[in-house]
Each structure stands twice: as structure tokens, then as C-alpha cells.
Amino acid sequence: MLQDRFGRAVEYVRLSVTDRCDLRCSYCIPKGFKDFAEPEDWLTFAEIERVIGAFVRLGARRVRLTGGEPLLRRGVVDLAARLAALPGLRDLSVSTNGTQLARLAGPLKAAGVGRVNVSLDSLRRECMAEVTGCDSLPQVLDGLKAAKAAGLTPIKLNMVLLPGVNDQDVESMVAFCIEHGFILRLIEAMPMGDSGRSVGYLDAQGVLARLRARFDLRPQTVSLGGGPARYWATADGRFTLGVISPISQHFC
Structure with missing residues (x-):
């Protein structure tokens, strides 16, 4: 079992699958930033499965997919399915800005994702545009509707x-x-x-x-x-x- 120096079990792993994002939130990405990692430097799905499998064998029971915006990673639903199938993993979740959820909420649920955290800083459209750098509120609200309908909870x-x-x-x-x-x-x-x-x-x-x-x-x-x-x-x-x-x- 993984333990910290206070003897507490480490059972929660956060996995960043990409540093790229389709929003430019004022508190996150500097204006004009383009220095993202190149995809050839990312871990492959096989490498991710191997690493997370090792964590699960050491006692990790909860894994969260993060980014950047993780749902921009091509094939992320397949990755979720591979991780959800690891023996001993009890909880697979995703942190997302919600812009891709309308099309991916159902497939993610079917793949084994149980729940999602969605960034939403306001229900005012103009405020969200100011914060995120684009008119993102309608997409996020559609994504939340799809996530709720899919049973992500x-x-x-x-x-x-x-x-x-x-x-x-x-x-x-x-x-x-x-x-x-x-x-x-x-x-x-x-x-x-x-x-x-x-x-x-x-x-x-x-x-x-x-x-x-x-x-x-x-x-x-x-x-x-x-x-x-x-x-x-x-x-x-x-x-x-x-x-x-x-x-x-x-x-x-």
C-alpha cells in the first residue's frame, strides 16, 4: 500500500491526459499562450494503463482524468474504458470545462466513468465570455443536461x-x-x-x-x-x- 509519512493510505490519483484546452480562462492561461506540449510527448494509452494499473495494485482506488481539458484527448472514451476495467479500481471520474460533454457524456458513462466535475463560474452569458474568452455558456449548459441524462452522479x-x-x-x-x-x-x-x-x-x-x-x-x-x-x-x-x-x- 502507498502511504505518506503520516501513515495515511494514498488511494486517489489524478491523471492529466493533455495540457491543451479550448477555453482561455482568465485565472488559468495567460493571453497569447501557445506553449503546449507536443502530442508525441504524451503518454500513450498503453503507458497510461500500465502506470494506473501499478497505482491500483498499490492500493489506489479512485482515479480522476484531468487536463487541460481531458475530453479534447482523442480516444478518451476508449482510455476511460481501459482504466475502468482495471481490477480493484472503484471510482473513475473526470474534471472538465463541459464544452464537450453534450456529445461525450453518454459514451463516458457507458465506458465506466461514474461522475464529473464541471467548471462553471457564472450563469451569466457575458460573464462566462469574459472569464473563458469565448461564448461558452450554452455549450456548458448543454453538457450538464447531457451528463445528468446519462446518469453521471x-x-x-x-x-x-x-x-x-x-x-x-x-x-x-x-x-x-x-x-x-x-x-x-x-x-x-x-x-x-x-x-x-x-x-x-x-x-x-x-x-x-x-x-x-x-x-x-x-x-x-x-x-x-x-x-x-x-x-x-x-x-x-x-x-x-x-x-x-x-x-x-x-x-x-
């Missing part, structure tokens, strides 16, 4: 908190998640690189306090995944909120 929406950009949209995102049965996760922007430092910082604790008072959120002791989010839920269980706060509450 739970669906978590990742919302990066951006001061003066989408801080006024949090309550509408909560209402949207209650309506559709999604989990909302609020993420503090990491000041990494010029892009991360330029978007500013919004303390998630202030937003959390606002939401706890309005929706009577209660802390949850059960983790909903292998990541660093802390979770709260309404008393009736209709809504769950996760907070990833690397600045205000260091999780490392």
Missing part, C-alpha cells in the same frame, strides 16, 4: 471566486444547483503565475458565512471525494456546498 460544479467578476453570482448558482441536484464547490483563486495573481483574491470564508446564514448550512463530516474540499449541506439534504480554500484555510 454526483455532478459537481466548480466555481472560482473572482472579486468584482462573479461574486454576485453565488446565490444564483446555489439556486441552480438546488434545482438540478448538483453540488456546488467554491474555489479560491490560486495566485500562481501572472494569470493567477492578476484576477485578485476573494476570501471564501466571507461567502461561506453569507450562505450558511441564508441556507442554514451545516458542516458535514463525510468527505465527498479524495480532494481538499470541506463540505456543508442543508438540513433537508437538498443542497451540498463544498469549499476549497487554499489561501484562507491552508489544506496542505
